[in-house]
Every structure is written in structure tokens, then in C-alpha cells.
Amino acid sequence: MVRVDGRGDGNSLVRVRGLDKKYQRGSEEIHVLQGLNLDVDAGDFVAFMGPSGSGKTTLLNLLGGIDLPSAGSITVAGDEITHMSASKLTAWRARHVGFIFQMYNLIPVLTAFQNVELPLLLTKLSSAERRKHVETALGIVGLSDRMQHYPRQLSGGQEQRVGIARAIVADPTFLLCDEPTGDLDRRSADEVMDLLGRLVREHHKTVLLVTHDPAAAQRAQTVLHLDKGVLVEGRAAEVR
Amino acid sequence: MAIPLAYNVRSLRVRWTSTVVAVLGITGTVGVFVAMMALAKGFRATLVSSGSPRNAIVRRAGATSEMESAVSTDQLHVIEDMPGVAHKGSEPLVSPETVVVAAFPLKATGTDANVQVRGVSPRVLEVRDQVKIIAGRFFRPGLDELVVGRNVASTYAGFDLGSTVKFGGGTWTVVGVFDAGGSAFDSELWADSEVVKQVYKRPLNVYQSVTARLTSADAYPAFKDAITSDPRVTLQVDRETDYYEKQSRAFTRLVTVLGVLVGGVMSIGAIIAALNTMYSAVAERAREIATMRAVGFGTGSVVLSFTFEALCIALIGGLLGCIVVLPLNGLTTGTMNWQTFSHLAFAFRVTPALLLGGVIFALAMGIAGGVPPAIRAARARIAVALREL
């Protein structure tokens, strides 16, 4: 159950209270997020929408621990991440977060298999165990026959699916997707959104998605709009 | 239609760190190469200028240097009477000489170096007219007096005008300094040969060489034939310049070989640096290049453009290398002349020809480092490059 009023109970997977983020641009100070609240439960599929520059990506970066807020708290699966040291945050990220980027951001000199394997190198799994997980992940995204291909040998849609496989291979707590379909044609975009939907329904993943594509947003259970620094619920949910 | 040169110059400025790196690579190479060649040239020049084409040096047949030679007084008289020998009045201008080696501490290191001591005839200044006394006076015959070459006082300790020096078992006074035009003699001590022979306990009627001044350089062939065909003596005759030129060969060869080797290897390194820089430039500017080609500049223009850029780098590097090395010109250093077993002071000699050679060398490196990347730039597919982010 997704709430933005700051009154969710303590069982939420993701719990954000009073989140502030300020930027210094020249002499100006820009308040991107102001007192933002959010509760997300395990298994939720949330889409964030909003105009360009509204701070959607910033919010995602903060949730994923690759940026720090100016004020406020973020708790994920019981861990308060806003005051973690850089090294603890890195380790936390490895364990809990799966990132999916608009630009796929695959490493071009590694094969699909090796790209997906990356997060597992941070664990203590043996080579054989890693292999099993990678094959499973690539199976889920439907690319078992492309394991040894290099990114340049794959289409845009296929590259993004490798990106998704990489994001899920270590079984993270939640997936953060930043405009995952932004660079894809209609058909590939649909495939990707189908996949994300299946991950939620069949594999019980939690997915937080930033997009400006209404068609993609519609696939989510809940759509939230980022407006003047706070989240507001959109269609298909209570209006506040 | 050529791509404007300003584009290249500005591009070099924008990517200045890479440009500086490539330039320095070439500067280092050219500098080292020119310096080593200047060293070799300087050594050779010193020795070659030690002789005059008008003089002939006579030694015992078979001796490879003066030290191993012996010429008796009888043979000396035969030489004096030969055709072609110049005279002053009735006196033949001939200097019978004895050479020995004595050890003195080098000012630079404090350790001993072997210095060539030449016992000469009191008429030596007339035989070797390129030598001039520039301080003090010439020695008086029969006395323990020395005149020293102009490099001696600066290279060895204790040779100021008026000071006394002990060697060979005798005590000598430095009465004069001479200038021998930057030749090997400038590193020598000269004294009366009779006195030297006495002090060194050499037989009094034997010299090691005889240097004869001829009436002209053309008189040499006749002089030489007359001596070598004379049954009374077994002597060898060389033009003084040739004798010294041969002495310079070993060291010159060593330094030249090393210089070419080191310079050659370094040039490969410099070319690699230039290639690296230019390839990176091409990669970074892929879109600009594609745009220019889409606009209508042909492949030839692109190749020329990038080659020009590489040549700019090379030219700057080459000039810089020459400038850096220029102060070395005239700098004196010393080494051992293995033929005479004595220390020889000489100066680096940076000639315009050498500098020009250095710049050409740099340009060659520039071409080697610039053409392959330029060709790659010209051949990239325009559409692909334009799409690249």
C-alpha cells in the first residue's frame, strides 16, 4: 500500500519522512524536494511522473543511496540510510538495490553474461553458484541464447533486458528504474514493461519507476506525481 | 577546398595537456640526439683542428701513436734536409718532440687524470703558427719552464700563471699560457724537449716525433715520397690533420653509435606519444570530423588537416629541443684519448647543420605519428560518427 501523507505504519518496506534536497546553482539555491513523504510496501509497483527538472531522478538517486538528502530520513527494510557512511552505503546498495537506467549502461567490453554477473562478484558465491544465478536471470528476461554476445551485438531492447537481468540477479530488496523505456521503440518498450510487470506479479519484486511515458506509467499499480517538491497521488489512487 | 588551419591550431590549444605531452616527447628525443652528436662533433673538431694541412708529422715506421715512436737525431737531420721544408732564414722550421704523460688532479673531481706533456723545440711557435701566447711568455730553452694550453688552468688544479708544479721528479714554473685554437694542444703542457728528456731519463739523442712545417700544403706529397723512399731511414709520414683525425675515430665512433642508438630508440617513444595524442584527438573529435565531411570537405583535406596538426606538434617539439640544447654549445668537458693515454678537454659543438638535422628529425617523427590517425579520421563512416553521442 502506497501513501504519501507521512502517516504510514511501521511495516512499510520503504519509509521516507520530510525529505529535503537543495542544489546550489551559481548564486541561486534550488529546492528540488521539500518535505517529501513516502511509504511503499513490499510487492508494490509505483511510477513517478512529473515535468522535466521536477526532481524525479533525484528522488530515485536518494532512495538508491547514490545521493544524500539535505534533510529528512529514508528507511529501507529497517535500515536508516541517510546517516550511513559512504562505505556502508556502498555495501548496502550492493545488497538491496537493483538499478535500471535509461542508457542501459552496460559495460561494452564484457559479454551479456559477464555484465549480469557483475553484482554477484561482490558476494561470496562460488563461480558455479554465480553461473546458476546469471543463467536464471537471463532466462527470466528471455535472453538465454544471447549470453555470450557483446552489447554492440544486441538491439536496444535486448540491452535493456540485460540491464534488468543485472538488476535482479542478486535478488535485491527493490528495483529502481530511471526512464527504462526512454530510449526504446514502442515494441521494445512494451516488452520491457511486460517484463517488469511479471517481475512484480510472479516474482514478488518491488519496483519504483520514474518515467514521462504515460503508457509505461499505466502499467504500474500506483502513479505518483512530483509537484513543487512533494509527491501527489495521481489517477488510479486516492486523490488527496 | 582545405580545412582552415585555424581549426587545427585551436584544437591543439583546447586539448593542451595532450599536445604538451606529445611536444615534450619530441623535445626530449631531439634534445638528447643533438646533444650526443654535438659531443661527438666537438671531440672530433678538437682533434682535427689540432693539425695544419701545411704540417707533416714524422714518426718511426709502424708506430701507431707518438708515444710508441722513436726518431734519432741522425734521422732528424735527414728530415731537415728534405725538399719542401719551410725555412726561416737558414733554419729549417722543424720541431723534434718528446711526449710523456703526467698525473694531475682534475678540478672537477679531485681524482687524477693523465695530462700530455710535450717536449718541443724552442722554434715550435713558428712550426705551429696557429698557436699564440696569450698570457705570460714562452719558456726559455734549457730551463724548467712550462707554457700551458688555455684549457689546462681550468681543467687541472694548480696551473695558474707563475705557480710551480712538480712532476717527473723535477720542479717546473708555469711562465705562459697559449691558445691553440680549441685543439688538442690546449690540453697540453709544453716545455723544452731537452729538459723533458733529462728529467724523464730518456736517451738524449732520441725524440718521439718530428713535426715539419712545409712551404705549402701542396709540398706534402713530394716531402712524403722523399722520406719514405730514402734508404737511410724507416719513417712514416702523415699530414698533421690526418694524424689527429685518426685519433678522434674511436671515441667519435663510440659516441656516434650510442647517440644513434639512443636517439633512434627515443624517437620510437616520441612517435608513440604523438600517435597516442593524435588517435585520441581523432576519437574525441569524431563528430566534428564527420560534420566537416558531411559539409563537403574531402578525405584528402581531412588527412592533410590532421597531418598538419601533427607537424605543428613536431615542429614546436623540434625547435624546443634545439633551444634547450643550444646552451651546451661551447661547454667544455673532458675525456680520455685512448691513443695518447691522456686527458683531453673539448667542447660541445652545436652546428647549424646539426640543429637543422634535429628539426628535420622532429618533422619526420611528426609525420610518422600523424599520418595513420589522419587516415583513420578520413575513413570513418560519416553517418555512424554523426549519431555518436
Add this chain to the structure above:
Amino acid sequence: MKYRHLIFANLFRKKIRTTLTLGSFAVALFLFGLLAVVRGAFNQGVEVAGANRLVVVNKVSIIQPLPISYEQKLAQVPGVTLINHENWFGGVYQDERNFFPQFAIEDETQRQMFPEFIVPDEQWKTFSDDREGAIVGEDLVKRFHWKVGDRIPVKGTIFPGTWEFNIRGIYHGSRPQDDTTQFWFHYKYLEERENPYWKGLIGWYTVRIDNPDNAARIARDIDATFANSPWETKTETEKAFAAGFVKQAGNIEFLLLSIGSVVFFTLLLVTGNTMAIAVRERMRELAVLKAVGFSDAFVLSLVLGESLLLAAIGGGAGLALSKLFTLGGDPTRGMLPYFYLTLPAIIVGLLAALAVGMAAGILPAWSAMRLRVVDALRRV
């Protein structure tokens, strides 16, 4: 190491650039090897000098002789255990350019004094029995294709006339630096044909002492023994004697050091620049690694690791090439009798290469480590 493929994959990304950087290292280390060899060649005399040997020469001038009668007085100096004398012959074999040193030696003592030169006993015996015999170094044999039994004519210069010798033995050096270009023959033979001027005289003495620590004292004693005589002596350790020659040859070390510094500095610049460019191109990927959860330290090690790997491979190749080059012998034909790359030099070279790899990689590695993921992932 499970991260191996990351490092290697990156190196193969831009093959040309990797090759060029490897080439830079190879070139620099090849030169380093070359310079080390030349330095070794100049210092060879110093290196092979016997710690317990002194050289006694004429004080007035090194080219002046000493009386052979000095042997008895030398034997009486406390600490002296063995005396040997040699005479420079300075002859010419066929052509002036075929220079090699020839010495008239004292039979038994030569062998005892210089145990580093090894001659089979039977060969030495034949040599002793032959007045015109000669023992030659193996380098000479290689150069002129001589063999035992050949008759070698040498044209004398200091001692005029044509002298002929029979090769009776070949000596080998026990260490790679030992000089095997020498030609030894009997002093007795020289004495017979000497001109009267040189009768009873020899070139210089080599003296073995009981304890190297006593060298200074014994040298002083020897010189004191012959002070104020017509033939005064100057005695010093073999090492000091050889070092004196090197110093005279000019400040070779300075020259080599200068060249070496120029080369390494340039190399540092080139590789540093290359690494910087390479890292700049990979900003986004490195940010992704961090986003996935690889630590800052990991990213630092990755970049640094690549740099060190390039240094090790390129540097190793350069050193190997210079070693190969030395196998071809002295390129100046005769001026550098010892042209050899020692193991310590190779090790120093490798360390220097790694140091350059470290220095060149540290700045880009540092900036990669400090990279803020957010900034790098920001859409352009």
C-alpha cells in the same frame, strides 16, 4: 582472481591505444637496459677489481716502467703475499682497428694472481714450455676465429718488428663481467728481443695482500720503500686504479643519468596522459560499477591495476629486448669489452617501470575513486 576479466577486458577495449602504451613502456625500458649496459661496460674494471689486490705503477707517469729488481723489495713488505708483473705490448694484429690488449706476463704468478681467469692445466703446461706461446681470452677466439695451435703474427709498435706467437691455451672468465679480450705471452720472450733501453724493466706490478683492510697501510709502505729512488712508485687498490680511468673518461654516469631521466620523465607524461584519457572515456561505466555496489577503493584499484599491468608487461618486454640486444655483442667493436645486462639492473628496471605505472595511474585512479555517481549518470 575473479576480477581478472574486468582488467583485461578494459585493456582490449582500444587495442591500438593499449599497444601504443605498451610500446612506450617497452621503448623506455629498452633504453634503460641499454644505458645500464653501457654504464656497466665503463665500470667493468671497477667491478672485477680484486679486493685483495694492489696495483703498483711508476709514480711519475703511468707509461714509465719499473725495474724488475723491485720484486725482492716488494716481497719484504709485510702483508704482501704474492707479486706479479705485466708489460703492455701494444702491438697491431693485421689492422689498427683490431685492437685488443696484449701483455707480456710472468708465467706462474699470473695464473695465481688472477684466479678468475680459468685455463685448463694441460694448456697452461704447453704454454709454459713454449717460449713463443700465448694464452688468449675466449672473446678473441670468437672474434678472430682462432684455435689452439694457430701462429699469430703481431706487429710491434713500442717494441718494433714482427713478433709471432703460438696459441697454446684459451682462458675463460669465471664471471660474465670478466674481460676475456686479453692476449698473454712470456715476458722472457720480450726480454730477449727488447731494445737496450727497456732492459730489466717491466710495466707495472700487481700485488696480493693478506687482508683487504690493510690495503691503505700496505700501499703506503710500498711507496715509502721506493721513495726518493730513481723509480718512485704509486700504489693503490685495483678498484681505485680502475675507477681513476673511468673518471677520466668523463662524467659518463652523469650523461647516462641525464638521458635516463629525460626518458623516464617523458614516459611518465605519455602514460599518465593516456590513462587520463582512457578514464575520462569510461566515467559512465565506472559510475555504474559504483551504483551496482562496487566500492570507491575497488574502482581505484581497478584503474591502478590496469596501469601497473601495462607497466609490467611493456616494461618486461623492453628489458627482454635489451637483453636480446646484448647477446649480439658490442656494437662499437672493441671499445666496450663487456656488454652485458645484469640481473640487478633488470630488477631495478622492472621496479622503475612499476613506479612509473603507479605514478601515471594514480591521478586518474584517484579521480575515478572520487567520482560522484550522480554526476556521471546525469543525462547529457
